[in-house]
Amino acid sequence: TWGGSDHPYLDGSGPTHKKSRGLLCQGTLMRFRFIETHRQEFRLDVMCRVLDVTKSGSFTWQRRPTSTRELQDTVLTTEIGQLHATSNGRYGVPSVHAALREQGQPCSRRRVARLMAAAGLKGNDRKKYKCTTNSGHAHPIADDLVQRHVEVEQPDTVWAADLSLLPTREGWLYLSIILDLPSRLVVGWAMRDRLTTDLPLAALQM
Structure with a gap:
């Protein structure tokens, strides 16, 4: 049943809301792009309600010719997705932007950030770690005088x-x-x- 108040996406907690809530802070054009991309995944009226746009506006946008800038964004988004996938999801905006520049792709860092946000891509940095312990040494080891008894009452004793x-x-x-x-x-x-x-x-x- 797709109608009625018990629809799983009408309470603002479903995947439509989770995927699109970040777009509410962006322009109307970006919202219409989201709707077009997810037409086969969610109902049109639900997406329009969550994104605060009208169905007529969505239809009007679909009939308009695609601009050169939009085509360039589509191609660039594909390249960004490939770089992000190649890095196993570790590349964020700075790394993706640097990689694109190395490939001779002229684009600004702000544009990369905008396209990555629209595509839901972000970098997952590995936790920084460096080993400081080397157990394989020949140095003498001091006796354990505490013997793991760390419950001490008198200050300045242990x-x-x-x-x-x-x-x-x-x-x-x-x-x-x-x-x-x-x-x-x-x-x-x-x-x-x-x-x-x-x-x-x-x-x-x-």
């Missing part, structure tokens, strides 16, 4: 130390901290752009 790696716009930064287990307070810390012996010693000295 400290724990750790090293973390932080990605920043200027590169990786190494952070060393000394933690007082009973109070959970950081009693010493130090930061360097290189992982050297003096880093944890500086935290301990603090």
